[in-house]
Amino acid sequence: MKIVVIGCTHAGTAAIVNAAQLYPEARITVYERNDNISFLSCGIALYVGGVVQDPQGLFYSSPEKLAELGVDTRMRHEVTHVDTRAKKLSVRNLATGEEFEDTYDKLIVTTGSWPVVPRLDGIGLENVLLSKNFGHAGTIIEKAESARRITVIGAGYIGVELVEAFRLKGKEVTLIDAEPRILSKYLDGEFTSRIEQSLAAEGIRLALGEKVVGFAGEHGRVSAVRTEHGTYESDLVILCIGFRPNTELFRDQLEMLDNGAIVVDEYMRTSAPDVFAAGDSCAVSYNPTGKAAYIPLATNAVRMGTLVARNLMGPSIPHPGTQGTSGIKIYRDNIAATGLTEEAAREEGLDAASSLYRDHYRPEFMPTSEEVLLKVVYDRGTRRLLGAQLMSQVDLTASINTLSVCIQNRMTVDQLAFVDFFFQPHYNKPWNYLNAVALQALPKEAVPAKEPAPRQLQEV
Incomplete structure (x- = not known):
């Protein structure tokens, strides 16, 4: 059996390790366009703030570890086309430019996600950065050394963690979000109001309910962020607006949500035979609503990746859904x-x-x-x-x-x-x-239920 995996972050690593253990006779090939795997991007703020001193601790696997399991890991290789009917894919070696084709019996799509980058005036200015991978983390730390005024756009988890880290480094920090509250996807107002007070008390400027309309620059480098309500002078800007699934390879081949998240069933199977997906590239069943939802969390990714391996040869263990915890x-x-x-x-x-x-x-x-x-x-x-x-x-x-x-x-x-x-x-x-x-939520009046039959206690 020939297994091909596209992408090797949280979901990919979990799928690969488990598949190698479950199917030792299988040939497993991994194509990863980056030069590293299994980076814990949730640790970027800890790295920026100096809590994590050695960034190597943010990696929990490597091509060498996968090789010990018999996995052929092709770093700096980009899959440029996939034909799910013919079970073929085209690959480019980014180091040499060589292009070749490969085939598969089972395909695992763990292509992850990429930050949302809005089309705004000045978005291409120097020092307007993303925060996703290891390369981004290194650039942020390098640029932050000489920056005095840092603006973070997006008040989700990553944005809030970054402003705290920058403030601990003594920077002048501004947090901008179009929503009127920080962390509005995760918390109600009773919580966010208290957090906003603590951020403000630490000297972080909050610009909430303000939509960014563009960036000003001098000599090709960003100098300010412009919103609908004001201008914020900035030497460094970090975009933390959100993420989109990395699934263009499969457009018109696999069933997707409107945002491009691949739809999978409870056994991680896509709409194409022998094609599985996991992690930030796909949707997941959200138990509170019973609907498919896009919830890019590392916890969801490792669970889904593990289940892909378990279900490759046929339905075995269903995904129980998620609460987005x-x-x-x-x-x-x-x-x-x-x-x-x-x-x-x-x-x-x-x-x-x-x-x-x-x-x-x-x-x-x-x-x-x-x-x-x-x-x-x-x-x-x-x-x-x-x-x-x-x-x-x-x-x-x-x-x-x-x-x-x-x-x-x-x-x-x-x-x-x-x-x-x-x-x-x-x-x-x-x-x-x-x-x-x-x-506290019990009904204010006790309404008797239909009396059940007496329960007999078993002697022990």
Whole structure:
């Protein structure tokens, strides 16, 4: 069996390693147009801020490690055309210019994503940079050394982490976003308002609700960012607007969402026989809505890549869907979220309700007892959990993983209220905060249910 993999980031690496272990007789060839693989782009801000000193720690595999598994990894090779009917592909060696064809029995598409680059005046000026791969990280660090005024465009996770890192380096930092709130895809206003206050208190200038219209420059280098409302002088600009799937190779050959994300079934199969896809190049089943959605997260990528390998020879283990669970640390605040925000749930046309809980996470008689802010979002009619958000200056973020499992298993807010959690004063109160937020959402009147038959207790 001949397996060809296009792209080798998170999903690709997971698919390759698992396929090599499961099918030792298979010939596996990987085509990667970059000069490195498996870079953890989520660590760029940590590298920029000096938290990570050795960037090699941001790589978790290499062509040499894959070679030990018998994998033929072709670095700096770009696939220029794929014919999914004939099972053929055309490849160009970017180092030599040589072009050749290859064939496959099974094709794994893990081509990843690329930053959104808007068509704006001045976008090609020097010092207007992207933040995605290892090369970008090195350029950002190099350029930031001499920059005094740095502007980040896009207030998602990467943008917020970068402004914090630049500010820690003593830079004058501006964060611009067309949305009126930061992190609006992940958190509701009760959370983002507090984060915005902490960023402003650290000296970061926020320009929210402002759409960028262009860039000004001097001698070919950026000097300012222009928005609909003002101009911000800048020596360095980082674009963090979002990502698009890297799937042009398969346009008109594979079923896709409008944004180009490849549609796969629960076994990671595309609409073409023997073609599988995983990671940022494709859509994933989003459990809170039951729809296919584009959620480019490393966690989704490694799960999907692993499942591709497991399902190559036939349906074996289905993908359980995702809640888009994520987390971030901003200064002293530990923040995590899963599923739909209340705002997003209403935009989906759901009759959403929520419960917001603010209290000490453990008894006040303990030496310290920080506050936790926790919100759950649920469907008003079915009571089914749709999402949750948590924030505290003590790290309670793992609790969001629990709520992710609850959403995946279609639990109701009423069931969450009475889940069996342990009590120990070091960690929580007799009513765990996960119970407490759900207890607040219980109906105000007790409506008797139909009486079930008595349950017999089994002797032990």
